[in-house]
């Protein structure tokens with residue numbers, strides 16, 4: 001994992017001191033609200049319904065155990081004892097006190113963390129595949145490239161005031177687990193015929209009020225040009241993206257790319273690149289790549305007798321159905337024999353009858369997870385697009401004891417990729433932009449779909465729910481998307497079907513008129529019933545929810561729901 005050098009540490013500490021001074025001046029009435037606003041946004045601080053909300057960056061989702069312990073301590077000392085992991089692998093605190101935020105930032109700096117560029121119209125945290133570096137069929141590890149992008153984009157003076165926020169995601173396998181097609185820039189590592197590394201570059205994806213999928217503007221960009229080309233894209237966006245009054249929903253790069261069309265946008269980028277940045281000081285060298293890669297070297301894997309490990313595991317799996325369920329749903333193949341990745345479900349659902357919001361983790365769970373990471377996964381964790389956490393490197397012969405400990409912490413619910421592995425934004429419970437609540441709806445769905453065997457029979461179904469059109473929970477790309485809408489002061493919910501954020505990315509189609517709060521779970525049940533009735537099955541294959549919607553469209557679902 002990347003370690004700050006002296007310059008990084010100094011920069012981050014100076015930033016804390018600066019923000020402390022700005023906050024003190026604001027609280028003393030020496031800075032006006034509108035003067036303080038851009039300063040706090042540059043430090044990830046929003047003002048929400050009840051309190052400020054602080055978004056803390058977790059670069060490309062990678063977190064060391066000592067950092068998680070510090071986060072636990074911060075939530076205990078300055079907040080209400082929990083944090084919320086987001087789809088962009090950051091963590092948010094919902095209850096910090098404004099006057100204490102500089103202290104929180106100082107604590108974060110002590111473990112090489114910060115909240116710089118987690119809000120505002122700048123380049124945000126770059127995200128990636130949670131299984132980076134451990135997949136058998138990986139083209140290359142994306143993390144060094146994420147780190148190179150992080151260093152280039154942090155404090156980049158030209159890109160601190162873009163027309164709008166800017167998000168980049170990078171993947172290194174054919175399988176997109178980072179929703180790259182709905183990012184402002186998506187980068188896919190590729191090898192050309194000569195075995196050289198480069199990137200397929202997609203631009204202009206994004207959801208929100210106007211959802212658009214990214215377009216390929218370069219099929220193979222040799223990797224040494226990564227930064228000079230990104231710089232050219234950002235320069236074109238800075239110059240041509242809309243900033244005029246009234247362009248609030250038209251200022252993201254997706255609108256520019258869509259308006260011009262992919263080829264015309266690519267031409268502008270190429271012209272900018274050739275004229276100003278190509279082969280200039282941003283050109284990366286082998287030494288740059290080696291330096292970046294040195295922070296992501298393989299951990300000290302043990303060698304196992306693979307057959308013995310497999311046979312021991314088989315015994316445990318046959319002896320304990322609950323363990324087998326968890327193993328099947330929540331663990332992932334690893335390139336090293338004798339290891340697997342473990343997904344820690346942050347979708348506990350109902351615990352002692354009380355709904356736990358997706359992505360929420362308490363301070364004591366964080367402390368325990370930090371200890372487990374040290375014991376079972378080389379002291380590291382990773383955040384996922386699905387608002388879960390991952391231990392990337394667990395010995396298969398330790399899976400059983402790890403599962404038992406995670407179960408005691410309510411962190412081993414075997415529901416990954418099922419209907420209850422929902423992405424859910426905070427909605428009106430915290431967010432001042434919300435049109436509707438989300439947690440009460442998620443609770444209804446949890447109650448309706450509590451039977452695990454039934455969920456397994458349904459297979460993978462992604463359900464994403466946002467409390468307003470800003471689409472923080474990417475409802476457009478869920479197999480089932482739920483969007484909260486306000487109708488004369490009442491909460492209603494619009495449902496869409498057939499979205500997908502992965503390789504075959506698609507935007508869901510709206511089913512019809514929205515449904516009232518009390519009808520949402522029943523409506524989802526009707527939708528699922530149609531799926532069960534119509535899915536095609538063969539001896540060894542069952543048509544997935546997404547495949548069925550692709551085949552039959554939304555009419556059969558419409559008929560069932562609206563009669």
Ligand code: HEM
Pocket residue numbers: 046048053084085086087088092164165182205206207208209252424425426430431432433470471472473474
């Ligand atoms: C409660 C505080 C939050 C506020 C005020 C907020 C605000 C916003 C706004 C205004 C946008 C739309 C920007 C645009 O289209 O130009 C947005 C987008 C987004 N937010 Fe949030 N958000 C919050 C929490 C979250 C959380 C908890 C998550 C993750 C679970 C999240 C993930 C995202 C993502 C992924 C997008 C991009 C959607 C897209 O592709 O256009 N946000 N947010």
Ligand code: SF4
Pocket residue numbers: 425426427428431432433434435466467468469470471472473
């Ligand atoms: S989707 Fe809307 S309600 Fe949900 S967090 Fe984003 S801005 Fe708030």
